[in-house]
Amino acid sequence: MLKKEWQAILKHKFFIIVIIALALVPAIYNYIFLGSMWDPYGKLNDLPVAVVNLDKTSELNGKKFKLGDDVIAEMKKSKDLDYHFVSEYKASKGIKKR
Numbered sequence: 001m002l003k004k005e006w007q008a009i010l011k012h013k014f015f016i017i018v019i020i021a022l023a024l025v026p027a028i029y030n031y032i033f034l035g036s037m038w039d040p041y042g043k044l045n046d047l048p049v050a051v052v053n054l055d056k057t058s059e060l061n062g063k064k065f066k067l068g069d070d071v072i073a074e075m076k077k078s079k080d081l082d083y084h085f086v087s088e089y090k091a092s093k094g095i096k097k098r
Helices: 002-011 013-037 067-077 088-097
Strands: 048-051 058-060 063-065 082-085
Touching: 002 013, 048 088, 067 082
Parallel strands: 048 082
Antiparallel strands: 058 063
């Protein structure tokens, strides 16, 4: 019975086209969907990030620590993101603008 159904389908070109179209629709959808998410971290270096350092110097056992400056120095070396080191005023103005 199944053999006869396949023979009937294969005899008519219209049915073959319909089957191919029905198979291609989900395949094309998956290709587009997965293509949009394939490498989500690939362009992070183009992502602009505003950095404001409001850290104050700390003292512990007579030693002064400037941790904020140390972190900023490391961030400037990194090219992982598009860092922009700005003042508090400029960052606040940029947030209100968006």
